[in-house]
Amino acid sequence: MIDELDEQYGVNNCCRAFGVNRSSFYAWLQRQGKVNPAREKLKALLVKHHRASRASAGARTLAKQLQENGHRVGRYLARSLMREAGIASRQRRRHKYKSPSVEALVAPHVLKRKFDVTAMNQVWCGDVTYIKVGKRWLYFAAVLDLYARRIVGWSLSMISDATLTCDALRMAVELRGWPKDVLFHSDQGCQYTSHKFRN
Structure with a gap:
C-alpha cells in the first residue's frame, strides 16, 4: 500500500526533497482528521489566555501561563497551538512622544500643591496627552478649572507644540469671559514654558 502511494504521489521524492522521514510523513497522515x-482542551486554554492579554501575549508568555496552571507546555508547543488556533501576538507600537526643540523658561511653582480652591477662575491647570485614532496619534491639550474640576478649554492637533496649548487656553479664556488674575498651573513641559505660551 505504501509503495503504491509512493508511486502515485511521489511521496519518497517529496520527503527526500524536504528532508523528512517517510515514517514521520505517514504518522502525520494518520493523525489528520483525528x-x-x-490537545484541544490545551488549545482552548491558550486562546483564553491570549484573549485576556488583548492579543499581545506570544508563545513564551502563553507557555509560562499554562505552566503556572500545571500544564506541561513549552514555547514550541505553544507556538504550534497558536498556529492551529489561527492566533498571533500583536504588540501595540509604543508611542514616541515627539517634543519640538523649543526654549524652556522655568516658572516659579506658586500653587505648591494647594488644590483646595475656593472660587471659580482662581486656578486653572493644563496638561497634554495623546490619543490613538485609527493608526495615528492625536495630541489633546486641556485646561481644567481646579475649583469646578471641569474642562473649560481644549484643543486637538497632530503636533504637540505651543500652538496646541495656546489654542486650549484661548478657548478657556473666551468661554469664561476673559477673567483676571487666574493662576495657571502646568507640569512645565516645553509647550507651556515656550515664549509663545508665556506671552
Missing part, C-alpha cells in the same frame, strides 16, 4: 481531546 481529534485529540487533551
Whole structure:
C-alpha cells in the first residue's frame, strides 16, 4: 500500500526533497482528521489566555501561563497551538512622544500643591496627552478649572507644540469671559514654558 502511494504521489521524492522521514510523513497522515481531546482542551486554554492579554501575549508568555496552571507546555508547543488556533501576538507600537526643540523658561511653582480652591477662575491647570485614532496619534491639550474640576478649554492637533496649548487656553479664556488674575498651573513641559505660551 505504501509503495503504491509512493508511486502515485511521489511521496519518497517529496520527503527526500524536504528532508523528512517517510515514517514521520505517514504518522502525520494518520493523525489528520483525528481529534485529540487533551490537545484541544490545551488549545482552548491558550486562546483564553491570549484573549485576556488583548492579543499581545506570544508563545513564551502563553507557555509560562499554562505552566503556572500545571500544564506541561513549552514555547514550541505553544507556538504550534497558536498556529492551529489561527492566533498571533500583536504588540501595540509604543508611542514616541515627539517634543519640538523649543526654549524652556522655568516658572516659579506658586500653587505648591494647594488644590483646595475656593472660587471659580482662581486656578486653572493644563496638561497634554495623546490619543490613538485609527493608526495615528492625536495630541489633546486641556485646561481644567481646579475649583469646578471641569474642562473649560481644549484643543486637538497632530503636533504637540505651543500652538496646541495656546489654542486650549484661548478657548478657556473666551468661554469664561476673559477673567483676571487666574493662576495657571502646568507640569512645565516645553509647550507651556515656550515664549509663545508665556506671552
